[in-house]
Amino acid sequence: MSAPVVAVVGGGQLARMMAPAATALGVHLRVLVESPTSSAAQVVVDAPVGAASDADAVAALTVGADVLTFEHEHVPFALLDRLAADGVPVHPGTHALVHAQDKIVMRRRLTELDAPCPRWTELAGPDDLTAFLADAGEAVVKTARGGYDGKGVRVVRSADEVADWFAAAADGGVPLLAEEKVPFTRELAVLVARRPSGEVRTWPVVESVQRNGVCAEVIAPAPDLDPALAARAVAVAVRIANGLDVAGVLAVELFEVDGDVVVNELAMRPHNSGHWTIDGAVTSQFEQHLRAVLDLPLGDTSARSTWTVMANVLGSALTDLTDALAAVTAADPAAKVQLYGKDVRPGRKLGHVNVSGDDLADVRRRADAAAALLRGESPA
Structure with missing residues (x-):
């Protein structure tokens, strides 16, 4: 065989x-x-x-x-x-994948599934945005396709601020949508694995810390999260995975708003918010994705430690990040480093560090210190 x-x-x-x-x-x-x-x-x-x-x-x-x-x-x-x-x-098939490729298609389907969404509208032209702003005052305008890591997203108070996008859309370019600017307290994420035969597993809800529109840190599990709200977030993510017939790993990015959650984005693949699972969970998101797409029984998603923090390495003053490995491993032998073999560019995701332990403040400090060394900086 x-x-x-x-x-x-x-x-x-x-x-x-x-x-x-x-x-x-x-x-x-x-x-x-x-x-x-x-x-x-x-x-x-x-x-x-x-x-x-x-x-x-x-x-x-x-x-x-x-x-x-x-x-x-x-x-x-x-x-x-x-x-x-x-x-x-x-896997996932196009019937599912389209919801991660096109934000308008995603919002329509999530609305049908009664998943919590921000108020939103499709934008046929500047007048639609002006009408939306009349109620909201401020809006998040997104390109329906192609955006990631903060690209294809603008917070605006006037249609003039996206005149270039409207011109491109009118010339056959990417359609636009507007969403209300949600007054969230923090960003959360739920990672779901689903196999074609229907088995579903979820990992603990995590908090995702963004800097300049890019994920900089993930804390697993999300600290001080009400158990009822955690259950609500997981239920929403599972409803989406089943409703979209996902096969593989699905990341559901959420805003925490006034004791509830609102869906921000979807990704149908392993995701930055799940890198902590490599060292912090019984089954990593990468193993689980392979199991899921092969329709194998899914693995245990329990956390191995009280806390795991992932710190992204975003850009570096070093030409070769391996030059910092001696310093990182000497300073914290328990820090788990993943380098991606990429050429260094400002703000680029070059690697990450996972640190686990029982004291959250200590775990965060150690993860941030290791990432700083890999950026060629002195730890704070």
């Missing part, structure tokens, strides 16, 4: 972090990478080079594969539908 083959579109750090889980399970990982130096190409042996939009490259990737999955959502629908029609198992 040959090992299962999982084909993955996308050669970034998420595919890279699937590799150890695949090795442990005896799964053959085949990854379509953007270049021979991509993050995943450095650690995955079977890594053909090609674009996610290249139908021939993606089709070749699936030859002999048990399933096709993704580390990002930017794959054309028509291509995936054609593969599915040819009998290739695609």
Whole structure:
């Protein structure tokens, strides 16, 4: 009997972090990478080079594969539908993936599922935004497709502030939507794994700390979260996973607002908010994603420690982050470092550090200190 083959579109750090889980399970990982130096190409042996939009490259990737999955959502629908029609198992399928690719489609479906959403509207033109602002005064305008890590998002008080986006949309570009600016107290996330046969598992609800629109820190579990609200957040995430027929890992990003939660974004793949699970949970999100898309029984999602904090390394003064490894491991032998093998650019996600323990303040301090060393800084 040959090992299962999982084909993955996308050669970034998420595919890279699937590799150890695949090795442990005896799964053959085949990854379509953007270049021979991509993050995943450095650690995955079977890594053909090609674009996610290249139908021939993606089709070749699936030859002999048990399933096709993704580390990002930017794959054309028509291509995936054609593969599915040819009998290739695609998880998540386009019927689910579209909700992570198109924010208007997502909002429509979440509204149908009675999932808590901010007040929102599609924008056919500037007059629609002006009318929306008449009630709200301020709005978050988003491009329906293509945005991530704060890109494709603007907080505005006037339609003039997105005149360029309206002009692009009128010229056949990406449609726009507006959402109310939610007065949230913090950002939460629920990670859900669901297999095609319907089994669902969730990890503890986490708090996600953003800086400049990018996740900088994740605290697991979210501190001082009312158990009833945690249960509500999990129930919302599971309802979405089932309602969208997700297969794989789904990240549901939430705002905590006045004792309730509101859905912000969805991602149908392993997610930054789940990197803590590599060291802090019985089953990591990467192993679970492989189990889920292969329709294997899902793993235990219990936390291994009272607290686990993940600190992202966003940019660095160092040319090579491995130069800091001696300092990091000497300062905190229990800190778990993951480097992504990327060229250094300002603000770029270059790696992360996980630290676990029983004292949250101490765990946060240690995680931040280790990340600072990897950025070429002195710990605070």
